[in-house]
Amino acid sequence: xxxxxxxxxxxxxxxxxxxxxxxxxxxxxxxxxxxxxxxxxxxxxxxxxxxxxxxxxxxxxxxxxxxxxxxxxxxxxxxxxxxxxxxxxxxxxxxxxxxxxxxxxxxxxxxxxxxxxxxxxxxxxxxxxxxxxxxxxxxxxxxxxxxxxxxxxxxxxxxxxxxxxxxxxxxxxxxxxxxxxxxxxxxxxxxxxxxxxxxxxxxxxxxxxxxxxxxxxxxxxxxxxxxxxxxxxxxxxxxxxxxxxxxxxxxxxxxxxxxxxxxxxxxxxxxxxxxxxxxxxxxxxxxxxxxxxxxxxxxxxxx
Amino acid sequence: xxxxxxxxxxxxxxxxxxxxxxxxxxxxxxxxxxxxxxxxxxxxxxxxxxxxxxxxxxxxxxxxxxxxxxxxxxxxxxxxxxxxxxxxxxxxxxxxxxxxxxxxxxxxxxxxxxxxxxxxxxxxxxxxxxxxxxxxxxxxxxxxxxxxxxxxxxxxxxxxxxxxxxxxxxxxxxxxxxxxxxxxxxxxxxxxxxxxxxxxxxxxxxxxxxxxxxxxxxxxxxxxxxxxxxxxxxxxxxxxxxxxxxxxxxxxxxxxxxxxxxxxxxxxxxxxxxxxxxxxxxxxxxxxxxxxxxxxxxxxxxxxxxxxxxxxxxxxxxxxxxxxxxxxxxxxxxxxxxxxxxxxxxxxxxxxxxxxxxxxxx
Numbered sequence: 001x002x003x004x005x006x007x008x009x010x011x012x013x014x015x016x017x018x019x020x021x022x023x024x025x026x027x028x029x030x031x032x033x034x035x036x037x038x039x040x041x042x043x044x045x046x047x048x049x050x051x052x053x054x055x056x057x058x059x060x061x062x063x064x065x066x067x068x069x070x071x072x073x074x075x076x077x078x079x080x081x082x083x084x085x086x087x088x089x090x091x092x093x094x095x096x097x098x099x100x101x102x103x104x105x106x107x108x109x110x111x112x113x114x115x116x117x118x119x120x121x122x123x124x125x126x127x128x129x130x131x132x133x134x135x136x137x138x139x140x141x142x143x144x145x146x147x148x149x150x151x152x153x154x155x156x157x158x159x160x161x162x163x164x165x166x167x168x169x170x171x172x173x174x175x176x177x178x179x180x181x182x183x184x185x186x187x188x189x190x191x192x193x194x195x196x197x198x199x200x201x202x203x204x205x206x207x208x209x210x211x212x213x214x215x216x217x218x219x220x221x222x223x224x225x226x227x228x229x230x231x232x233x234x235x236x237x238x239x240x241x242x243x244x245x246x247x248x249x250x251x252x253x254x255x256x257x258x259x260x261x262x263x264x265x266x267x268x269x270x271x272x273x274x275x276x277x278x279x280x281x282x283x284x285x286x287x288x289x290x291x292x293x294x295x296x297x298x299x300x301x302x303x
Numbered sequence: 304x305x306x307x308x309x310x311x312x313x314x315x316x317x318x319x320x321x322x323x324x325x326x327x328x329x330x331x332x333x334x335x336x337x338x339x340x341x342x343x344x345x346x347x348x349x350x351x352x353x354x355x356x357x358x359x360x361x362x363x364x365x366x367x368x369x370x371x372x373x374x375x376x377x378x379x380x381x382x383x384x385x386x387x388x389x390x391x392x393x394x395x396x397x398x399x400x401x402x403x404x405x406x407x408x409x410x411x412x413x414x415x416x417x418x419x420x421x422x423x424x425x426x427x428x429x430x431x432x433x434x435x436x437x438x439x440x441x442x443x444x445x446x447x448x449x450x451x452x453x454x455x456x457x458x459x460x461x462x463x464x465x466x467x468x469x470x471x472x473x474x475x476x477x478x479x480x481x482x483x484x485x486x487x488x489x490x491x492x493x494x495x496x497x498x499x500x501x502x503x504x505x506x507x508x509x510x511x512x513x514x515x516x517x518x519x520x521x522x523x524x525x526x527x528x529x530x531x532x533x534x535x536x537x538x539x540x541x542x543x544x545x546x547x548x549x550x551x552x553x554x555x556x557x558x559x560x561x562x563x564x565x566x567x568x569x570x571x572x573x574x575x576x577x578x579x580x581x582x583x584x585x586x587x588x589x590x591x592x593x594x595x596x597x598x599x600x601x602x603x604x605x606x607x608x609x610x611x612x613x614x615x616x617x618x619x620x621x622x623x624x625x626x627x628x629x630x631x632x633x634x635x636x637x638x639x640x641x642x643x644x645x646x647x648x649x650x651x652x653x654x655x656x657x658x659x660x661x662x663x664x665x
Contacts, residue, residue, distance in 0.1 A: 035432065035433065094645075098644065098645070101644075105648055106644075107375070109645070111377075112638070113637065113641060115634065115636055115637030116641070118637075123634065235440070242433070273447070274445075280436075280440050280441050284441075287434055288425060
């Protein structure tokens with residue numbers, strides 16, 4: 001029972017990071033029907049922003065007390081700004097010129113951009129793994145035999161706040177309505193006077209900002225970061241998005257949590273070596289059994 | 304898929320002689336290639352040629368599925384690895400000579416292809432791409448973990464290949480690169496021939512119909528899953544041949560070098576840069592990319608820049624390039640892909656065709 005709860009908790013913590021990344025995929029896929037392969041690498045950049053800013057800040061402000069909390073929040077905002085800018089540039093330079101080209105062209109470009117960020121990262125940051133700084137003091141909390149840390153709780157809290165915020169943006173604001181309109185039907189939306197290009201840019205910015213947040217949270221939870229770290233979490237997060245039905249916010253969150261929890265249970269079992277493959281097995285099963293995902297509506301895909 | 308329509312056919316009727324000249328040049332080049340080892344002693348050049356041949360085979364076999372049938376698989380590493388691992392493991396543990404093992408490897412790849420195909424071809428577009436990645440990743444992780452069979456992350460190393468003896472006569476003892484050169488050349492010509500045959504056969508017309516409009520093809524009675532699987536099978540067999548040749552030539556494989564995602568992507572990039580859905584595209588792609596990545600890896604380009612005098616050796620720029628450019632080949636691939644897609648969406652071959660067509664019109 002205890003190990004069960006423990007795995008569940010670890011899974012939820014990891015899953016909420018997947019969920020944050022998955023949201024970026026979901027929004028971009030919903031609007032452009034594009035698997036933005038570079039999204040995982042933007043998440044990586046977010047982590048590295050946290051690494052450099054965190055080392056700088058802890059040298060200046062120390063790692064305890066109010067100053068550390070404030071600087072941690074500042075680092076997260078910085079990472080969001082950098083990732084948001086990067087996401088905007090990515091869309092503007094690499095995807096917008098291909099808006100009317102076959103969808104597969106932008107998919108391949110996405111792979112190119114992803115390469116560019118990964119290996120550009122290797123040149124700038126160096127290929128060796130780096131150790132993410134502890135932004136705030138780490139405490140172990142024992143809840144009746146289930147061990148957690150304040151980090152896991154921070155991850156959960158921050159992830160929840162941003163998911164709630166996104167839910168509000170998408171379903172509660174004028175921009176969100178425009179976004180849903182564009183994802184529903186691109187041409188009709190532009191005929192109705194919705195500035196589609198601006199909506200798409202903003203979508204990329206929001207998605208990339210969430211990836212930046214996820215990068216910081218990931219760095220806190222798994223302090224080994226390197227320029228190729230974005231590939232697997234990125235792919236898994238996309239699986240999470242597909243699992244949740246690709247074009248809705250709660251679906252991506254549930255998908256991320258499910259992947260995280262299943263991974264935690266596989267990781268705690270005798271098949272722990274297969275942990276990295278399980279997400280892909282889930283993907284294939286879900287695509288075959290229920291291609292519309294857990295919460296999606298079925299549409300025949302004509303490509 | 305619309306991209307094929309963006310590749311204008313060369314204006315042949317106006318330039319009958321051009322086509323003839325091009326063909327003659329191609330035949331001459333191929334003939335010359337057979338004599339290269341007689342005159343070229345430099346093992347580095349032979350090494351490069353062998354790598355180019357292997358990449359031509361990889362690219363061309365992907366092209367049958369991706370270029371002619373329109374199914375963009377980003378999981379071809381699974382077949383490359385299936386061939387490489389089967390051949391290497393048979394050689395290492397069962398002492399099966401590679402010239403038999405290769406065919407077992409091809410059969411293994413065929414089995415893998417049928418399994419993957421029957422799962423993934425129920426999906427379309429981006430979902431198919433994703434599923435193909437997923438399946439290849441599952442293979443990689445499984446190979447990494449089935450240590451009893453595959454030796455896990457340590458990989459498989461072969462120390463010697465048994466000499467090839469036919470009718471009591473020693474053909475080769477594999478000591479030099481020359482036999483690999485000829486095998487690579489023959490494989491490359493074989494896949495180019497097969498591509499030509501496929502393109503001009505009824506089978507190829509079915510493939511291209513599926514590429515242009517699946518639903519229309521289906522409504523005309525073309526069994527989508529069956530013909531996609533046929534394309535995949537052809538593609539997988541030749542990819543596995545490339546994998547086996549690579550494995551035996553290099554003498555060492557591990558899951559990340561033959562089953563990694565970058566192998567799959569490399570295959571796709573060769574075709575994109577060369578030109579998808581053309582016979583010459585993968586050849587052009589391989590001929591360009593292999594020397595480029597080798598030149599970057601061995602710092603040749605930096606040395607050249609320094610020699611020509613563009614960059615001083617002791618300046619910051621020179622030192623920076625020396626230190627980093629050797630790791631940059633994938634970075635440059637990334638830029639190349641983006642630029643190609645943006646400015647030459649039909650690849651180099653498509654670009655050249657459009658240029659010649661434009662000239663002919665003018």
